[in-house]
Amino acid sequence: MRRAHLLLPFLCLLGLASHAQAPLAQWHHLDPTADHVMGISTDRAYELLRTLPNKPAAKPIIVAVIDGGIDTAQVDLRHVLWHNPKEIPANGRDDDHNGYADDVYGWNFTGGADGRNVFRNQKEETRLYARLRPQYEHQTLAIVPPGKKDEFRLYEQAKEAYTTKRAAAEADYEDDARELTKDLANVATLRRAYGVAVVDSGRLRQPPADTALTRLAARYYQAVRGKFANLDSLTNQYRSYNAKLKQVLDCEYNLAYNPQPLVGDHPADLAERQYGNPNVKADPRDHGTEHGTHCAGIIAADRANNLGVRGIAEQVRILSVRAIPMGDERDKDVANAIRYAVDNGASIISMSFGKYFSPEKNVVDEAMRYADKKGVLLVHAAGNDHLSVDSTTQYPSPRFLNGQPIPNLITVGASARTNDEQLVAKFSNYGRAVDVFAPGVDVVSTYPNDQYRPGSGTSMATPVVAGVAAVLKVNFPQLTPADLKRIILASAAPVHTQVRKPGTKQLVDFATLSRTGGIVNLYEAVRLASAVPVPAAPISAQARRGK
Structure with missing residues (x-):
């Protein structure tokens, strides 16, 4: 099954213990x-x-x-x-x-x-491209005034980074959405095959009556065992992952997204501290x-x-x-x-x-x-x-x-x-x-x-x-x-x-x-x-x- 966790710098892999447990191996x-x-x-x-x-x-x-x-x-x-x-x-x-x-x-x-x-903000290249685009969208380096050439180069770098990463984020989301659709359809098929509303790992260990689905059941058993209570829990995780990919598009690589008014500071005032x-x-x-x-x-x-x-x-x-x-x-x-x-x-x-x-x-x-x-x-x-x-x-x-x-x-x-x-x-x-x-x-x-x-x-x-x-x-x-x-x-x-x-x-x-x-x-x-x-x-x- 696909879907490594969404993003570094942090990967949450498994919940290991409550506070009542003795020290864990480190x-x-x-x-x-x-x-x-x-x-x-x-x-x-x-x-x-x-x-x-x-x-x-x-x-x-x-x-x-x-x-x-x-x-x-x-x-x-x-x-x-x-x-x-x-x-x-x-x-x-x-x-x-x-x-x-x-x-x-x-x-x-x-x-x-x-x-x-503010829980989510734009990527810096998104902020830069959104801020500088009105000034430089139809300019070239040759016609930009000498005092603005460095800023124009920054604009071009930000534009390239934003465009490339936005396209990659869109592809990730769309690919994962297709996989999610397949997963949901597969889970529905397994529910019907087993004749139950909730398919847990114990059920998946038993071959379904339709032997053509045996390999499918085995695949999902490997995904569920020791990690999820049942296939619904697994697909909920998949839905959550897909929603996070959508948030990347809606926030990090969205030129119109701006949560800063919520904070209430003056972004251009770099000396502001309180x-x-x-x-x-x-x-x-x-x-x-x-x-x-x-x-x-x-x-x-x-x-x-x-x-x-x-x-x-x-x-x-x-x-x-x-x-x-x-x-x-x-x-x-x-x-x-x-x-x-x-x-x-x-x-x-x-x-x-x-x-x-x-x-x-x-x-x-x-x-x-x-x-x-x-x-x-x-x-x-x-x-x-x-x-x-x-x-x-x-x-x-x-x-x-x-x-x-x-x-x-x-x-x-x-x-x-x-x-x-x-x-x-x-x-x-x-x-x-x-x-x-x-x-x-x-x-x-x-x-x-x-x-x-x-x-x-x-x-x-x-x-x-x-x-x-x-x-x-x-x-x-x-x-x-x-x-x-x-x-x-x-x-x-x-x-x-x-x-x-x-x-x-x-x-x-x-x-x-x-x-x-x-x-x-x-x-x-x-x-x-x-x-x-x-x-x-x-x-x-x-x-x-x-x-």
Whole structure:
């Protein structure tokens, strides 16, 4: 049966557990040597921390998750969430005078003052094409005034991207609609063959009276067993998937769609900061809350309650900043989200989002400079389009507009559990602009309504690295963003396994797919951090091991 899940950066595969279940297996915590799995050696790192002599006293920190929201009631998260100590909940007043009323758990830059929220937005190329088309639709580069040529080129790039992706989205929707029609007809046929209103997996195991349908029943049995109660549940999932494909057309690649008036800000005023609402949770049926909840759990799900999953970091409080809808985030919202996180004490910011156009990149750059000045490390997803980000820039990019590298930013690709051809995630972006890889395939973490599910994407790899940074900052509080970045990158020894280059069947050396050529390792990072003072210049992981 077709229909892999709709979109990365997040893949929900199976609901695994309620909050009552004991801890679930999480391969990303395992050790490559002892467990023969390409994890980050979490337990080994904590064993080392317990034995270190003269280690500085641990200092709790705040880690911000800029995403689509977090389920604040999730049993494995509710005790690790940041609470604004100066804000009185739900009184409608800005008690701490920071410009954001009732920001108890964080802030939402994709909502309006009346409580409504933006769940979906256009892709950035759609916004750009819609905005610039009236000015440039009938122009050519030769007749555009010199001062407008760069903007005209941007218009042409946006138009090409929009046109290509809109056509692909239409084809996906139409192909899936045809498949859905076939599925519904097949299910109706099987109902008649079995003579029942609801066909469950037990029924499908028995050959129908019409032996010509035996193979059809077997196909649907494979699709249903262990996953769905019956064929109606399966087709409901298919309908939901098809509706999501339609939403992509109706919202992300729709030139006329514009949810921004709901927020009530002034989009052209890039200095505007006080807008939005305090709803960081959103609707649990919305993709954003699932995504942000999953990322938060990877970083800091309660390690002491013996339930569900364990996060990477202890003594961390998660600050939720909601700025990422389905579709593409606005640069203005990203910049404000970074500034809000910094101003509210975050030491590390996890950013599992990205896009391929950034028309107001200058405001994001300034926010990143502000974060660096305040001692905050930024960790960002490389993207899930199996592209080289050396030739196709993904934003936020690792360089400022002036070409200088962003010193407090780590860009993360996704790796898998086995040290073989499949070690690099088939969807992951790659290139020298990617600093390091981290586990990002079938990573089990928190999910809304006290559930736990595996997710795949550089969105999962990013909070892994943010969690590693958090462990270092908690236990070695003197480390600066530059120190944290240097240590994390040095912890990733080059891996020379021949792997399938993402998006191709070509075998390449894994070490050629990123700046470090390796996978982050918490044990090695702790070992390096314990050898403080940190050297002024980066050295290779091999050199640190004395090889």
